[in-house]
Amino acid sequence: MDPLLLLLLLHGLLLLPLAALLLYRHSPPFQFLCKVAFFNCWIVALATLLSPVAALRGRSVENMRLLRAALLPLKHLYGIRMRVRDSELLRLPGPFVIVCNHQASLDLMGMVEVIPERCVPIAKRELLYLGTVGWACWLSGIIFIDRCRRDAAIEVIARTASAMRQENLSVWVFPEGTRNPGKSMLPFKRGAFHLAVQAQVPIVPIVISPYWDFFSPEEKRFTSGTCTIRVLPRVETLGLSPKDVPKLTESVRQAMAEALAEMSMSDHRDQDMEQPLLGPGEDRGSPQGQGDTARSRK
Numbered sequence: 001m002d003p004l005l006l007l008l009l010l011h012g013l014l015l016l017p018l019a020a021l022l023l024y025r026h027s028p029p030f031q032f033l034c035k036v037a038f039f040n041c042w043i044v045a046l047a048t049l050l051s052p053v054a055a056l057r058g059r060s061v062e063n064m065r066l067l068r069a070a071l072l073p074l075k076h077l078y079g080i081r082m083r084v085r086d087s088e089l090l091r092l093p094g095p096f097v098i099v100c101n102h103q104a105s106l107d108l109m110g111m112v113e114v115i116p117e118r119c120v121p122i123a124k125r126e127l128l129y130l131g132t133v134g135w136a137c138w139l140s141g142i143i144f145i146d147r148c149r150r151d152a153a154i155e156v157i158a159r160t161a162s163a164m165r166q167e168n169l170s171v172w173v174f175p176e177g178t179r180n181p182g183k184s185m186l187p188f189k190r191g192a193f194h195l196a197v198q199a200q201v202p203i204v205p206i207v208i209s210p211y212w213d214f215f216s217p218e219e220k221r222f223t224s225g226t227c228t229i230r231v232l233p234r235v236e237t238l239g240l241s242p243k244d245v246p247k248l249t250e251s252v253r254q255a256m257a258e259a260l261a262e263m264s265m266s267d268h269r270d271q272d273m274e275q276p277l278l279g280p281g282e283d284r285g286s287p288q289g290q291g292d293t294a295r296s297r298k
């Protein structure tokens with residue numbers, strides 16, 4: 001090869017990381033893409049590393065500890081400060097069903113912040129096919145449902161209700177059934193409430209505050225910020241039957257919607273931000289900082 005061409009190529013290769021670094025520092029959309037890609041890569045890498053360790057134990061809810069440990073460092077990398085309110089409401093003697101609003105994959109960060117011992121999420125079946133991520137989820141005892149096959153999903157929920165009592169297992173459900181970045185919550189699916197009634201266990205609602213201040217896929221914005229997780233008082237289901245499920249679903253949704261509305265109003269920007277390990281966070285000095293745009297949309 002021509003030595004001059006080789007020299008140019010080498011220079012190009014050296015300049016590429018520098019250009020990427022500059023772009024990362026100065027282009028919020030590029031930073032957004034990198035951060036989202038890193039989030040997914042982190043999950044795939046940790047699942048690949050930890051699945052063989054989890055496999056030594058076999059499929060067990062105890063492996064949820066590994067999954068949790070793998071996801072907990074993400075908040076430091078992204079500079080997301082997690083504030084948990086009323087976490088003592090999660091300290092119950094027996095199993096229970098947690099219902100939580102679902103805005104984005106980032107909810108995993110909030111979930112691992114508060115998920116109690118012996119608690120597994122219900123997830124869409126598609127996650128099973130994500131290679132080592134699916135394997136890690138299966139090994140951790142995550143319950144999979146096929147949202148397109150209602151009868152099969154109901155059957156899985158019935159089996160989960162017996163397991164909850166026999167194995168002292170709690171379950172985490174996103175009752176909106178899909179991600180919803182909107183300002184209010186979607187209508188709730190009824191599976192979580194049937195599950196609680198069948199197992200005769202309490203429901204503990206959890207509300208994660210909106211991410212608008214630091215995360216917006218539409219605006220390609222992902223900065224540091226504060227996220228509040230609020231645990232609401234448990235709702236008993238002892239003595240309730242399937243006919244009570246629609247009312248139960250509505251009353252829990254109402255309580256969560258009120259908490260979400262209240263949390264949407266409070267301003268997180270006064271809180272101290274954590275400095276992200278992944279580079280620049282929010283430009284808080286600028287009067288036209290991106291956080292201001294987010295705030296004005298509320």
Ligand SMILES: CCCCCCCCCCCCCCCC(=O)SCCNC(=O)CCNC(=O)[C@H](O)C(C)(C)COP(=O)(O)OP(=O)(O)OC[C@H]1O[C@@H](n2cnc3c(N)ncnc32)[C@H](O)[C@@H]1OP(=O)(O)O
Nearest residue numbers: 047050067070123124136150153157177189190191192194
């Ligand atoms: C080591 C490092 C690794 C890192 C690795 C990281 C990755 C770690 C990931 C983990 C994290 C996971 C997080 C994932 C997050 C999601 O995957 S979210 C998506 C999955 N979740 C859901 O879908 C929520 C649960 N879904 C449900 O509960 C739904 O009700 C069902 C069961 C699927 C049915 O859906 P549907 O038919 O669309 O909805 P719905 O209107 O509720 O029900 C229709 C009718 O069936 C009835 N019905 C519903 N359920 C029942 C039931 N159980 N019994 C009797 N009747 C029922 C209803 O009452 C209703 O009848 P009517 O009252 O109108 O007469």
Ligand SMILES: CCCCCCCC/C=C\CCCCCCCC(=O)OC[C@@H](O)COP(=O)(O)O
Nearest residue numbers: 040043044104105124129130131133177178179
């Ligand atoms: C052999 C195949 C290898 C494929 C490797 C693919 C790599 C995938 C990369 C990262 C996986 C990250 C998984 C994070 C799971 C987050 C949970 C989540 O948020 O699920 C979405 C679900 O709640 C609702 O889904 P929809 O909003 O209805 O959609």
